[in-house]
Amino acid sequence: MTWQHLELNMAGAAEHMDVVYLDYNATAPLRPEALEATLDALRSVGNASSVHQAGRGAASRVDLARQRLARLLGCAPGELVFTSGATEANNLALRAVHSGGGGAIVTTVVEHPAVLEAARAITTGGRGRLIELPVNRDGAIELGPLEAACQRGPVSIVSAMLANNETGVLTDLTPVIKLTREAGALVHTDATQYVGRLPLDLSELDVDLLSLSAHKFGGPQGVGALFVRRGVPFPHRPLLLGGGQERGWRAGTLNVPGIAGLGAAAEAVRVRLHDEAARVAGLRDALEAGLTSRLPGCRINGIKSPRLPGVTSVTFPDIPADAVLAAMPDVAASDGSACASGAPSPSHVLLAMGLSREDADSTVRFSLGYATTEHDIERALDTVVRTVREVRRLMGTSAEP
Structure with missing residues (x-):
């Protein structure tokens, strides 16, 4: 990656790059x-x-x-x-x-x-x-x-x-x-x-x-x-x-x-934290609203509990999360903790919350942060919705819960 690309990423201009980065819980872009x-x-x-x-x-x-x-x-x-x-x-x-x-x-x-x-x-x-x-x-x-x-x-x-x-x-x-x-x-x-x-x-x-x-x-x-x-x-x-x-x-x-x-x-966080948290929470809510309204059956995990402003765990029943992620390389998200990538077993967190192994394996984590923009969310929504529908079609699964 060139310094020019890195600077654009840090400035929040993700629209100038190929990938919408929604994996802040794995690592956040380096602040300028x-x-x-x-x-x-x-x-x-x-x-x-x-x-x-x-x-x-x-x-x-x-x-x-x-x-x-x-x-x-x-x-x-x-x-x-x-x-x-x-x-x-x-x-x-x-x-x-x-x-x-x-x-x-x-x-x-x-x-x-x-x-x-x-x-x-x-x-x-x-x-x-x-x-x-x-x-x-x-x-x-x-x-x-x-x-x-x-x-x-x-x-x-x-x-x-x-x-x-x-x-x-x-x-x-x-x-x-x-x-x-x-x-x-x-x-x-x-x-x-x-x-x-x-x-x-x-x-x-x-x-x-x-x-x-x-x-x-x-x-x-x-x-x-x-x-x-x-x-x-x-x-x-x-x-x-x-x-x-x-x-x-x-x-x-x-x-x-x-x-x-x-x-x-x-120091940068300290002076901007309140504004950043409110803005990111709004973007997260827009992402969740778009997914649940356009994709029948998808569920938000932990939504009844207080949550971080920029994190959403979304289950797309009956389709593997790794298939969804592989089919949308232009959206960077995760199917769990980055420190557990490649683990053969489903998320211990989701299992502890009562999800079935199948639903745990069908869950994607999107995490937003300080450089996420409204345009990022619009692009991600269109891509995720299109990808989930296509994977469902190829696998012959119902769009209904």
Whole structure:
């Protein structure tokens, strides 16, 4: 891809490109501010751990990014640990807290694999208990099993995502935090899809740990952060050893260009978040209205729950999602989590919400973002409707539910 094409994409002029990009939950286009900050750092030399002038210049970029991210999150800069992304942050949070038998890890069945697989690995071989909480048909956590788990105890940590990566369903963490506090456990949230999409203030949201990735809100790929609330009894168990970077939490030379880009994206989000969220929600609603009115039988998953403004999970009964996606290469969407692409089994999230395997395999996720335009939605609607009708015709399936 040429720089000219990249600049057009970042400016939101998707109509000048071949593909309508509706896969922001996989990764968002790099914001212009993030590109500029990343390139500026790449042109410079210096290790942020070095004490000479070049090193101090690199360290100043890291400090600025930490301050910018802290302003977006409503926390102190010293409460942020830079990582390679939310996957590392999730693993660090769970492994550091869990003492291997000292208490259960409690999470939900709809978490991202970066939480579920880490929790399962940590608790295998008798090294502790893992409790996976169910959700209802709208994707909301069932609080009864959480209350029972906390009462049985002991519990070391409860991890519940703020926004689901496949359906966009939001989690009301208030009752989760209350029950967890009563059990004397820590609260972690995977906020990967939430940060940069809706306002977040960690001075009000009383979680102990929070994970995020820059590339979900327009920063570079390969960089993220873990929020660790000051004063939390967080055992010092880093995943990576061999250096004292990030106050001993994460060894290795800091990714200064990536961190600088993260900070610039965070600042751009902070000043535009409310307007962007409202605009994107309107585009999402227009997409859903067009699909449900023009394609009999298609269903929106999680629509009765509060959702992220730019995410819709749409089931087209009786036709495989991969067939729909393959037949419309000019629309970039997904049939589930990007981190589970190629998996032979259907979405664990949709199955947990009560969908059949057939319906789960017939579901497409569209995710919009800051650069999505009305023209994108018009093009996507025409393409999706035409494609679904054609696939239905070729497969001989009915257009009715």
